[in-house]
Amino acid sequence: MPLTLDQLNAAPPAEAEQMLDGLFEHTPWIANEALAQRPFRSLAHLKHVMTEVLAKADVDRQLALIRAHPELAGKAMVANTLTAESTHEQGKAGLTECTPDEFARILQLNADYNAKFGFPFILAVRGPRGTGLSKAEIIDTFARRLAHQPAFERAEALRNIHRIVEIRLADKFGVAPALGNDVWDWHADLAQHSDPGFAEQGQLAVTYLTDAHRACAASLVQTMQGAGFDDVHIDAVGNVVGRYHADRAAQGAKTLMTGSHFDTVRNAGRYDGRLGIFVPIACVRELARAGRRLPFHFEVIGFAEEEGQRYKTSFLGSEALIGEFQSAWLDQSDADGVTMRQAMAHAGLRVEDIASLQRNPADYLGFIEVHIEQGPVLNELNLPLGVVTSINGSVRYAGEFIGQASHAGTTPMNRRHDAACAAAELALYLEERAAQDADSVATMGILQVPRGSTNVVPGRCAFTLDLRAPNDPQRDRLTADVLARAQQIAERRGVGLALEETMRVSAAPSDPAWQQRWERAVESLGLPVFRLPSGAGHDAMTMHKVMPQAMLFVRGENSGISHNPLESSNAEDIELSVRAMQRLLDDLARDLQAA
Structure with a gap:
């Protein structure tokens, strides 16, 4: 019989320790120390406590845990000495049925990995859906992670151990992330549509109003209709709009809007934007199945365009909803x-x-958005959810230092006017200055020496600046300091400086009341509330201009990478995001009914 949380919380210490035996490979002390913090409010709470116990352990204890794990398709598997849990996991991934070539490749990877890191390669081979990675995916991940630095790879091994434990814990308690699995599957189905030139390579690219984009819109319409939305249509800019009507007894009911974009960058991941469409669809489906109505209308929008990939304008879908779609955009060409x-x-x-x-x-009433984090913070903290405090304001510049090209061998160091060195000095200052603020970031994304030559002191160096901060005053102070330093560098080095501002976007702080609703929803799951800004732009930024907004971030796997095929989320984290939105909807319904 599966365990229950009540049984675990009530069991004597020795019995409770036995219940959690086998979670961590030959390493029971982590679960045992976690039990001192009973009672657990949820399995998510228990998982978090165990991650905290391991995070506080010293490096030697962490390495001992990693080294307690067997190699993938290694000697222990061949000798049939794996634990029952490891046998099941490696078998589910097909590692017990490798071809001779596959087995030889994995053996070599094991040897190379151990030689570099001194511990075995750890991978949650049952994957983000829990059904098992393919052997090709395992081998590709193995090879990719060989390039990591040792400290980073040790942390990555521990993160995979936590994922293994999460799956084993679900097995013990007989639970499955049913909603998370459905949302995960919807992402996989939608990712079948991709633009020509990318589809043939197995890559995802869906740009505005291409055939793949229109196929995605049609698929979203079908999913919304199947989930029980009352009205579903594609509007005049290509947004997919679904409405779930309020209870008829709610006179003068207002609307809560949510959603995100379904277009992608080229060679993209599956979850950027789309997670914020499918999570609320799952919520509506559960409401419809229960025959339940809310005291407000619920509008879910799949925004047609946010990424600015096909035309030189982004946020087309959400800009139309706030009346800021510019007719001049219609004449842009791809x-x-x-x-x-x-x-x-x-x-x-x-x-x-x-x-x-x-x-x-x-x-x-406002606008809420669920989005994959697109960054490493939640991943490194082993937290599945984070509450967004603000969407960063940003300013961008295109710049150039103009010095004097001269012979690299005959120009003394104290007589040079090196434009590239000026840019390099400014790039280092960006790091230094942004680090002085909480959550400011500064990037020199492009650095080019036009017609550069190995034996010529660079006479020109073009560069870009991208400066971001959670609020506009902080962004503006950062900008002022960077521009002042750029001018100082130019004067001291005897070079010219040209700067052109190319973009300025205001920050979008989360509405306090809506942010608190997300915080209460996260807390209700037994998770700590972690607050962080968003460095990337979102449709919520646009809606912020006309109504209150707040966002929830979901952890991304693979170091939180995004705009990349490695972008990923697991079914358990997605499940928690659905549960969080359900709780927010319930709390909002209660508040409105009490008003």
Whole structure:
């Protein structure tokens, strides 16, 4: 019989320790120390306590845990001496049925990995869905992680151990992330649609109003209709809009809006944007199945465009809803010379209807968004969810230092006017200055010496600046300091400086009341509330201009990488995000009914 949390909380210490035996490979002390913090409010709470216990352990104890694990398809598997748990996991991934070539490749990877790191390669081979990674995925991950630095790879091994424990714990308690699995599967199904040139390579790219984009929109319509939405349609800019009507007894009911984008960058991951569409769809499906209505309308929008990949404008979908869609955008052309107007006509969209999409903010309670973090913070902290405090404001510049090109062999060091060295000095200052602030970031993303030569002192150096901070005053102080230092560097080195501001976007602080709703939802799951800013832009930034907004982040796997095929989330984390949104909806319904 599966265990229950009540049994674990009530059991005598020795019996409780036996219940959790086998979670950590030959290393019971982690679960045993965690039991001192009973009672656990949820399995998520128990998992978090165990991650905290291991995080506080010294490096020697952490390495001992890693070394207690067997190699993948290694000697222990061949000798049939794996634990029952490891046997099941490696078998589910097909490692017990390797071809001779696969086995030889894994043996070599094991040898190379051990030689570099001094511990075995650890991978949660049952994967993010719990059904098992393919042997090709395992081998590719093995090879990729060989390039990591030792300290980082030790942390990555521990993160995979926590994932292994999470799956083993679910087995012990007989629970499955049913909602998370469904949402995970919806992502996989939608990822079948990809633009030409990428689809053939097994890569994901869905740019505005291409055939793949329109196929995604049609798929979302079908998913929303199947989930029980009352109204579903594609609007005049290609947004997919689903509405779940309020209880008829709720006179004058307002609307809560949520959603995110379904377009992608080129060679993308599956979860950026799309997670914020599928999570609320799952919530509506559960409401419809229960025959339950809320005292407010619930509007879920799959925004058609956010990434700015096909045309030189981003946030087209959300800009239309706040009345800021610019008619001049219709005349922009893509790389093939197709104007936006032509693309819309081909998709059957009526540009004359775009103005009518503008929402009246008075009809809305606010906007909420769930999004994969797109960064490493939650991943490194072993936290599945984080509450966003603000979407960073940003400013960008295109710049150039203009010095004097001269012979690299005959120009003394004290007589040079090296434009590249000026840019390099500024790049290092960006690191130094941004680190002085909480959550400021500064990047020199492009650094080029036009027509550079090995034996010539660079006479010109082009560069870009991307400066971001959680609020506009902090961003502006950072910007002022960076520009002042750039001028100082130019004067001291005797070079010219040209700077052009290319973009300025205001920060979007989370509405305090809505942020607190997300915080209460996270806390209700037995998880600590962790607050962090968003360094990336989101549709919530646009909606922030006309209504209160707040966001929830979901941990990304593979160091939180995004805009990349390695972008990933697991079914358990997705399940928690669905549960968090369900709790927010329930709390909002209670508050409105009590008002």
